[in-house]
Amino acid sequence: MAIPFFISICLIVLMILIIAPKRLHLLEILFMWAIITYVKANAYFQISLNNEMLLLPKEMDKYWLFMFVSYTVVPSLIIAGQNVLLIASRVYAKIAIILVSVTCLVALEYWEIGLHILERKKWYLYHSMLFWFSLVLAGIAARGFFQFIAKREVKNQ
Amino acid sequence: MNLLPNRFDGNEWFIIITLVITYTLMWRLPKRFSSTMMLMIWAYCLFVSITTDEILAAPPFDLYDINDTKKTDIFDMLTWFMYSPFGYFFLYLYDRWRIRSFSLIPYVLLWSLFSLGFEALAAWAKVFNYKSWTIAYSFPIYLVVSCLALLYFHFIRSYFYKTNKG
Numbered sequence: 001m002a003i004p005f006f007i008s009i010c011l012i013v014l015m016i017l018i019i020a021p022k023r024l025h026l027l028e029i030l031f032m033w034a035i036i037t038y039v040k041a042n043a044y045f046q047i048s049l050n051n052e053m054l055l056l057p058k059e060m061d062k063y064w065l066f067m068f069v070s071y072t073v074v075p076s077l078i079i080a081g082q083n084v085l086l087i088a089s090r091v092y093a094k095i096a097i098i099l100v101s102v103t104c105l106v107a108l109e110y111w112e113i114g115l116h117i118l119e120r121k122k123w124y125l126y127h128s129m130l131f132w133f134s135l136v137l138a139g140i141a142a143r144g145f146f147q148f149i150a151k152r153e154v155k156n157q
Numbered sequence: 158m159n160l161l162p163n164r165f166d167g168n169e170w171f172i173i174i175t176l177v178i179t180y181t182l183m184w185r186l187p188k189r190f191s192s193t194m195m196l197m198i199w200a201y202c203l204f205v206s207i208t209t210d211e212i213l214a215a216p217p218f219d220l221y222d223i224n225d226t227k228k229t230d231i232f233d234m235l236t237w238f239m240y241s242p243f244g245y246f247f248l249y250l251y252d253r254w255r256i257r258s259f260s261l262i263p264y265v266l267l268w269s270l271f272s273l274g275f276e277a278l279a280a281w282a283k284v285f286n287y288k289s290w291t292i293a294y295s296f297p298i299y300l301v302v303s304c305l306a307l308l309y310f311h312f313i314r315s316y317f318y319k320t321n322k323g
Binding site: 025026027030031033034035037038041042044045046049050056057058059060063067071146149150152153 | 191192193196197200201203204207208211212215216217227228229233234237313316317320
């Protein structure tokens with residue numbers, strides 16, 4: 001019962017994030033998605049394969065659920081955070097949005113751990129916070145890089 | 158956290174040489190797409206390569222290892238950058254030679270065969286160490302990925318022109 005509930009919540013969150021009005025350009029979103037996926041996959045390889053701090057699921061159903069969350073819900077949450085970040089003008093508001101994004105991602109991961117989708121070995125809250133904070137920063141960096149390239153292109157035209 | 162390879166040998170050299178040659182060629186070719194388009198093509202190839210390898214090479218499937226061990230090092234991270242220039246060349250020639258309708262089939266088939274040949278070379282250099290995987294399985298994957306690349310290319314190009322006009 002817990003896993004279908006988790007899937008349903010993930011799907012509802014995903015639908016809301018897809019439907020919600022966006023300030024980001026579609027190409028910008030796709031680029032951020034690719035970069036977040038690259039950074040996240042490499043970080044998971046380090047965490048699970050190399051250091052065995054957080055083990056990925058071995059059962060097929062849980063594995064595909066993890067992949068679904070990892071490839072759709074996580075990037076959507078980060079991109080949604082970036083979208084809200086564009087609306088905020090004050091520095092405090094921007095910091096608050098980043099912290100809310102990180103909290104949502106940490107909560108999502110702890111939910112996965114609670115459902116035994118992920119198995120925690122030497123993975124503590126500060127690891128988790130640092131990991132998701134880095135990923136949010138990677139998203140910001142990816143958007144910054146895309147905008148830099150796009151602006152330079154417009155300038156040269 | 159050790160990111161360095163166990164031994165610095167053939168596979169590491171193969172990755173470095175491939176990256177240097179392909180990225181140099183990518184930048185030296187006459188410009189055909191805008192920088193944003195190039196970036197989007199590069200990101201697509203990176204996304205596809207990491208997704209495929211995450212599913213196939215990592216547990217629970219664990220069908221092959223990338224580079225020296227089942228663990229990841231800095232050269233595994235660089236391996237995923239190897240695919241992007243090939244994706245770019247594929248779309249560059251597709252656009253330059255204006256390949257349409259039935260000529261698309263031999264074009265995709267030839268590129269898939271070329272990719273298979275390059276993968277065989279990489280496997281010979283021990284970049285890929287197969288366990289339950291054989292190189293023949295890669296052929297349908299290349300066919301699917303090539304077709305998806307063409308669809309993606311048409312989508313981003315039309316979107317790009319549409320938004321630029323607006």
